[in-house]
Amino acid sequence: MTLSFSILAGTAFLIALIHTVLGPDHYLPFIALSRSRNWSVKKTLLITLVCGAGHVLSSIILGAIGFTFGIAVTQLKTIEAYRGEIAAWLLFVFGITYLIWGIHRAVKNKPHRHMHHHGDGTEHVHKHTHNDKHIHVHDSGRKKITTWILFIIFIFGPCEAFIPLLMFPAFDSNAMTMIAITLIFSITTIATMMVIVTLSYYGLSRLTNPKIGRFGHPTAGAVLVLCGAAILFIGL
Numbered sequence: 001m002t003l004s005f006s007i008l009a010g011t012a013f014l015i016a017l018i019h020t021v022l023g024p025d026h027y028l029p030f031i032a033l034s035r036s037r038n039w040s041v042k043k044t045l046l047i048t049l050v051c052g053a054g055h056v057l058s059s060i061i062l063g064a065i066g067f068t069f070g071i072a073v074t075q076l077k078t079i080e081a082y083r084g085e086i087a088a089w090l091l092f093v094f095g096i097t098y099l100i101w102g103i104h105r106a107v108k109n110k111p112h113r114h115m116h117h118h119g120d121g122t123e124h125v126h127k128h129t130h131n132d133k134h135i136h137v138h139d140s141g142r143k144k145i146t147t148w149i150l151f152i153i154f155i156f157g158p159c160e161a162f163i164p165l166l167m168f169p170a171f172d173s174n175a176m177t178m179i180a181i182t183l184i185f186s187i188t189t190i191a192t193m194m195v196i197v198t199l200s201y202y203g204l205s206r207l208t209n210p211k212i213g214r215f216g217h218p219t220a221g222a223v224l225v226l227c228g229a230a231i232l233f234i235g236l
Helices: 003-021 028-036 041-068 073-108 139-156 167-171 175-204 210-214 216-234
Strands: 112-117 123-128
Touching (some): 003 175, 028 041, 028 139, 041 073, 041 175, 073 139
Antiparallel strands (some): 112 123
């Protein structure tokens, strides 16, 4: 292992780590949706893994095409910027849609009372909600749609730092170094996403307030909107 490779490998690791940690859109959507939709930790991590893989794989494919056909790095970065804008708008619109749907569901699930009369003359009040744990067969399709939308958003979401990182081994035409750097960057990005999601999942599992559960969907929608807005208007 040469000194230059060690430096490049370390740089790839740090860039992937910082890029992921400083990009809340890499993990907040999974945290919010897993909480609102009562996903198990296994399902949450599986969705995170698949979306993370799609996220880095799309940039890897674009970079491979660019270097194969001699497309300039500046052009590739422009394409990545367009992809990033598309992903941000998709996340923003999805968040608004989910927020509106969540508010409607929260209003519909407002706790209400029923008076029960018994034959012996006694009466009592029964309080209940049509909560999210009352799952019907037709709900499964909606949950799959949510997962697919999230996956598509991450497919469009670029790894902005990845292609410039490949410039150095590309100039040396060193295929093995390019593969190694690609693996380091990809594994670090996905692993960081999954670690943050896991820690947040178990941290939030301590919150059992029924009011939080009722407003879980609107909260998730608001998180998605904020993530999209942060990318579009702040450049986060």
